[in-house]
Amino acid sequence: MDKKKIRQLMLNQLHNLPEKEKKLYTNHIHQKILTSKEWIESDIIAITISRGQEIDTKALINQALEEGKKVCAPRCEPDTKKLFFHYIKSLEEAVPSFFGLLEPEPHLPLAHKSEIDLVIVPGLAFSSSGYRVGFGGGYYDRFLSDYIGYSISMAFSFQLIEDNFAESYDIPVSKVITER
Template sequence: MFSKKDCRVQQKACLKELADHHPADKVVQEAKLYRKLFSSAGWRSADVVAVTKSLPYELNTAVIIEQAWRENKTVAVARVAEAGQLDFVQISPETTWSKPNRMGLTEPLDGQVLSLEIINLMLVPGLAFDCASGQRLGFGGGYYDRILKVFTGHSVALCLAEQARADWMIDDFDQPVQEIIN
């Protein structure tokens, strides 16, 4: 078993290698995952979808956001709020975005903060996923563990082949994702 720290280093390197040196493979994998997501019962029944704005080496969430808008779904993007919590801010094509933060993420500067209670489907990011147990290895801030502990909607993660593994140490506070699409 690897420590979370070591696994995070490995996974970031692996995902950057995929994005930088095998972008066509990444696009093919993403297309397969999008098809599975967009045909899932969770997606079809959701009116409000929460997602992150992806980093270049992550699964591209811009496609998900665009599809949600085409289907007249409300889209909320995660933003770090006070006290280490996440807000989910409704976005539109006119949304103003921040400059990249220390993690490289851009966040919405305007838009209504939506309550967790109205979010039907949450797409949960991660560096690695245990497809059998639903456990995920996040980026180390614990943001999604805190959210998933109280979230009552449907949580889903999209897992590239390079993200499927189950060899890191799980802590008591780690929260699984309900569904992993791979």
């Protein structure tokens, strides 16, 4: 199956997931992340601000800030297709940008890639080896290509698929955490 079909299939399944199950599964995923070695050992966490059908990241952002961790969120640079992570001290420092994403205001301090301990990478479908189908821009593959810290993705178990969708430029995450 090609990535476009996988994206559509997963978006449909996410849309049809009952809200009660979504909240329950999300809580299980969050608990696994918060007790993971990667989270515990990390002082600086890079994480997108969730929207729509994505697994909630706002609770994790708030928890990280409460724990005294530094949080940085990405700004997409459409011209270069690169991500730039900016430190945020609250979700109120995020503003709507292109594609309806919430991104940090551009004047906020930048986090250098080498400072980031853990990146929580979004996606729509995942293989057991950590390859992912994202939203199609390749932003995270470019970022991860020379990143040396921890990388985790969150997924509902139905988002794990055994399909040979990985391409030569795809970069896997270290770990995919599901509700199971």
